[in-house]
Amino acid sequence: MPVFKSLIATGSDSFQKNRAAMLALVEELRALEDRAVALSSKRNATFAQRNQVPPHERIARLLDPGMPFLQLHSLANYLVDDPDPATSVPGASMICGVGFVRGVRCMIWADDSGIRAGAYTTSSLPVILSIQEIARRQKLPLIHLVECAGANLMGYIVEGWARGGAMFRNLAHLSADGVPTMVVLHGPSTAGGAYMPGMSDYVIGVKENGLAALAGAALVKAATGEEANDRDLGGSEMHASVSGLVEYLANDDAHGLAIARDLVGRLDWNARGEAPARRPYAPPLYDIDELAGVIPADHKTPYDVRELLTRLVDGSDFEEFKPRFGVSTVCVQASIMGHACALIGNNGPIDPNGAAKAAQFFQLCDQADLPIIFLNNTTGYMVGTEYEQAGMIKHGSKMIQAVSNVRVPKITLYIGASFGAGNYGMCGYAYDPDFLFAWPNASTGVMGGEQAARTMTQVAEVAAARARTQPDREKLRAQEESIIAHFSRQESAFYTSGRVLDHGVIDPRDTRRVLAFALETCRESRLRRLQPNSFGVARM
Template identity: 55%
Template sequence: MSSFESRWNPQSPAAQQRRAAMLERLQALRALEDRAAHASAKSLPVFERRGQLLPRQRVALLLDPGTPWLPLAALGGYLQDVKDPEKSVPGGGVVAGIGFVSGVRCMVVASDSGIEAGAIQPMGLDKILRVQEIALQNKLPFVHLVESAGANLMRYRVEGFVHGGTLFRNLARLSSAGIPVITVQHGSGTAGGAYMPGLSDIVILVEGRSRAFLAGPPLLKAATGEIATEEELGGAQMHATVSGLGEYLAQDDREAIGMAREVVARLGYPRAAPASAENAFAEPRLAADDLLGLISDDLRQPVDMREVIARLVDGSELLDFKALYGAATVCAQGFVGGHAVGFISNNGPIDVAGANKATHFIQWMCQRGQPIIYLQNTTGFMVGKDSEQGGMIKHGSKMIQAVTNATVPQITIQCGASFGAGNYGMCGRGYAPRFLFSWPSARTSVMGAEQAARTMQIVAEAAMVRKGLAADPEKSQAQYDRIVHMFETQADVAYTSGLLLDDGVIDPRDTRDVLRQCLDMCVQADAHTLQAMQFGVARM
């Protein structure tokens, strides 16, 4: 491998302008993510009166101090239920991420009970399903800090009820696969929420606070006329001494978290070396700060994605694969935190040569057993007469076949444009990459906004001609503006992340650290043999 010779001048006016735009965008996105924490913190006086910790305090106490924490889907739900950008609170009512508990890398999920008593929001359900999938793929113990009012009946949706069953199915799948499911029941778990502890391997209850019942007192009275207290139906004492739902009974949140840490410490799971640990590899020679200025807010401005790769790989050394063939598609090998990986990226549309080059490279990486990292920055597959006659459809399909059936872990970072079938060929969400993160500059769409608007304008004008009518310039322009606005709104990374089309928006400067954590997880998962069973651990 050779050391990459950068031609990028981070002090140039263009780079400084791009850097300022990226920082402004990043600040806006972080403010959105912080909105959920601020909203939850407003409940602090109530929690303190009850002798409880806020959800984020619980998570912080659970995690090993000073170790990496990888938050997941922090923008989930943004602009979905509440359409007003000023009022929409991201997060889906769930705090989720990957961190270290007693030296073991775990998936940690906490009900954000400071907001609407932890009621499960529609996108919150999808968020939990996604992190369960990540835990299953990467063999991560699943630690769930539960305090939820269940479904919000004022916003009831039948599809949410039906799809909610997948959450419990996944808990059973995790347990059956040999992945521990540990629940700390900090507060209520009603109806479906009661199956969270019911389908866990280990349950820790909190005296005077934990509640778990299929029907609470109001529903019980409405359904059967029977009158009973919450403690009789599902209190911590009752479940610890009578029903057997709980294995451990804590006096408060702090003791419960301490018990959870002890349970994890005794799992017999391999201790994972954090990504921040000192290892024998060289840091990139080129500064990560440069990544802020490489991608223009105007995605029509070109960038050599080798400049990005060189700021991610050990020693800024890379091996450029078929550099002179299909040059708009970049394929390169390198090391990230000592892990041998392949990169695929874009310096323009994917043409016939680029698709074939990428297909060859994917198969080569699969033969070598090396993970593939996709850095998306493409307007899609090449169009035009020459491209169509050259077999773009069949060659692009070969690339999609290779992406779909790759036998190594695939990780995607959406850096810039992710348009059209380029999203598919570059392992977008629909192709189930192991992890997918976005930069603030990412845009996702079937095509560019202006291209879509002009296409519809041409179609509308042709229809008017066929009818023998004269075109109305004002109506045509109004339609054009409306389509541009619609496409730009939905392409925005805050909107797509709100739909959980990624696993989170990251600071470009953190990309190498995020990749190191993900690659560490992939290696750890491959090395760890689970004690799978035909069924999950049943509660006795």
């Protein structure tokens, strides 16, 4: 089959302008991520005094050297608790992602106790529930490196407490499903947090620093009048010898992490699944680095999604499905680093033919067991008399019905616009994609700010006409400016990622590697055999 020939001139002014804009956004992304690391590192001297390993180093020591680590939710809580872009710290006081421990693909979750002693933020619970769901769906052993001051009682809201119980329910489900859960108790885990080790299958407690108690000494004194000692209440040594909560007692952080690595190795986890088959593959004919200049930073600037595909898939080789029907919706079959997959992208809004084509394509992918990658760049479904009469609702509903029910892995990328019901048909956040990442230029929402502003102006004009009055133009202009600012602030990828509406923002130039890692993770989970039990592992 003929290979798509790129029409992009990499030396053109438009390419260089796009590239400069995209790289500026990537630089902003890295600066935000570094903000959390820098703040955490300020407490390294305190960790050293306690003979502790800092949180980021804990992750590094746990993981296999040189193996990939896919960090998740690095922007969580950005602009949530602190709305000032200049000072807001992302990360939700956590470091989490998928990486390898003794050759086993695992979900890693470390409390970043260098930031407010690891205390939960508004976004911490959504992140925890997200990574627990990924671990369960992808059958990934979950390793939690615990040192957390728990919930902020000064900011207590009852909803947080009520919904927080899901963290422990999920640990019970993971255990019952046959997915191992493990805790390394580096520091305090009190109140509700005490159930993190309590609900985990394996607990490694670090001497002198590890602590798990329903109430610390101060709360015990306030509640009962008892003069108690924290170590007697919940120290790792006590739990290892008296309560039985701790299975393995470590001399220090480094020893605890070494025990965790050893335990994972002894599970012989990879014997329960086959390594995903990866066919030989050729790299794309065009450099993926060019994506920084191919894709306009402004989602209102159109481009051909095939220019992305030819820099993303193996050998720049893809087979297009119904290319002359529903032409603004592009459906292809290809492979990424040897993993067969299907991809759907947008060259504009989705019309009735495009929606019908997509629905059929999704069903065929389900039949062939082909993972689907959704490349979101659409302002939504077409509107107007012509499209309503052509069955836009009916065909759009078929597309949404299909994406809701396909059984194959779904991986979503927000690469430009993703507005309205188009987001739904293209497997947005509410449609449970296995992985969902955004590029830093992405914009998502019910509609664009300018469109929302014009809509409300037209509503006001119609109301004025009915009342036979003249609309206040100055007031309408002020209203439009306010609506545009309100919508635009919320559509940014950094803003939505801060609210845990994706699994992270990535550099477009990393897309091929990220997609290959996600495809391999999904395929590995499909080939893995679990040993479920009725109730999860009960502590004896």
